[in-house]
Amino acid sequence: MKHAKRQTAMLLLSLLCFVSVPARAADEPAAADGPPKLAAEFDIPKDGSLIVLPVTFKGKAYNFLVDTGSRYTTFDKAFAPLLGEPKGTLEGKTADGKEMTIHICYAPNATVGPLNLKQGGPVMCVDLTELRRLSGMNVQGVIGMGLLRRFTLQFDFDAGKLRCFQPDSIKREVWGDIVAMRTAGGTPVIRANVAGKFGTFFGIHTGYDYSGTLGRRFFMSLQTAGVIQKTARSLVGSTVDESEGSVSARIDDFRVGEFALNGLVFDKSPQEGSILGMSFLKRFNATFDFRNSRLYLTKSHLFDAPDQQDMSGLHLVQVKTGAKVHAVDPDSPASRAGIQADDIILKLNGRWVVKMTLAEARRLLRSGDGQVVKVLFQRGEQGYETSVTLKKQI
Secondary structure (H helix, E strand, O other), rough: OOOOOOOOOHHHHHHHHHHOOOOOOOOOOOOOOOOOOOEEEEEEEEEEOOOOOEEEEOOOOEEEEEEEOOOOOOHHHHHHHHOOOOOEEEEEEEOOOOOEEEEEEEOOOEEEOOOEEEHHHHHEEEOOOHHHHHHHOOOOEOOOOOHHOOOOEEEEOOOOEEEEEEEOOOOOOOOOOOEEEOOOOOOOEEEEEOOOOEEEEEOOOOOOOOEEEEEEHHHHHHHHHOOOOOOEEEEHHHHHHOOEEEEEEEEEEEEOOEEEEEEEEEEEOOOEEEEEEEEHHHEEEEEOOOOOOOEEEEEOOOOOOOOOOOOOOOEEEEOEEEEEEEEEEEOOHHHHHOOOOOOOEEEEEOOHHOOOOOHHHHHHHHHHHHOEEEEEEEEEEEEEEEEOOOOOOO
16 A cells, blocks of 8 residues: 655645746845834744735635655646647656646746745746645645745744745844855755754654654664664654655754754654754744845744644544545554544544544644544544553654
């Protein structure tokens, strides 16, 4: 059985950072003093959940994921007839090795708030079915760096706001401590250190809902040095080699600039690159000054929030009637409770799963060591009730 990925939002989007497509050059207005000029402001979840914004196209609104890890804005293949004749086609593979066709199109007249997607240059057209299934979000596209890099972006989790400032008017001194930043493949990249002496570069992906991943070689070097002393393994693979499964580690003394964080959980990446996701970024109010290659950070109300991974052994995908069990880790709380692959989870603690997001369901399944979650599930035509006692894995 093909295993789903823990990196839900990364499954299809990782390829999009590296596709070579000529991008329209950004205008370079001269820098100016004074208060920052706000180009757009959007409400975002204060809890650091993945950010979805409404994009208006042909008179209708569609949900688009905001992802700094995606080089270009992307439309689902359902929009292909509305995007016109492609200007080019590329063949590629997703992170799990599946073949995919990417159509490169001229950006349509579509808007997110006062911003027009045409400002971001060409767009891609890709089948996003798997992204919707794994994330549980009804997203029809991705807002990528083609548009985002044209502004100074501020993620304010205290206020629940995403602000886009014009880059020609930067009020830098009020935005926090400075961390050097560059871009690679369109993605913002910063350097972080582990245990004071092991450093590497991390791409920041707002479309990834966990703390991050450590490049394969970097992960192994931390193990060899004794920095990683305990790991957790899951049935669900993070590589094409599904026999390996997913390996995670809890990291203490993770430093970015002057900030030290303890207890963040990172997955071992099948590749050499390392990334930071939303469970990391939410700990800050972060301002990305792309023009001047700087990231400004101040602590948010989530700075000391505990970082937890799944405690049930359940791996879920979205279906119309609730959540389908894609896989169950061997000897896990869910396995001991009698839940099997292909079961449909109908209720969790009395709440209909169909009325929850998958993110809410997953948060409940990592809500605390020893917590008991009552589960109503369906197998075939028969309904069953059981209880899952959550167990911290790492």
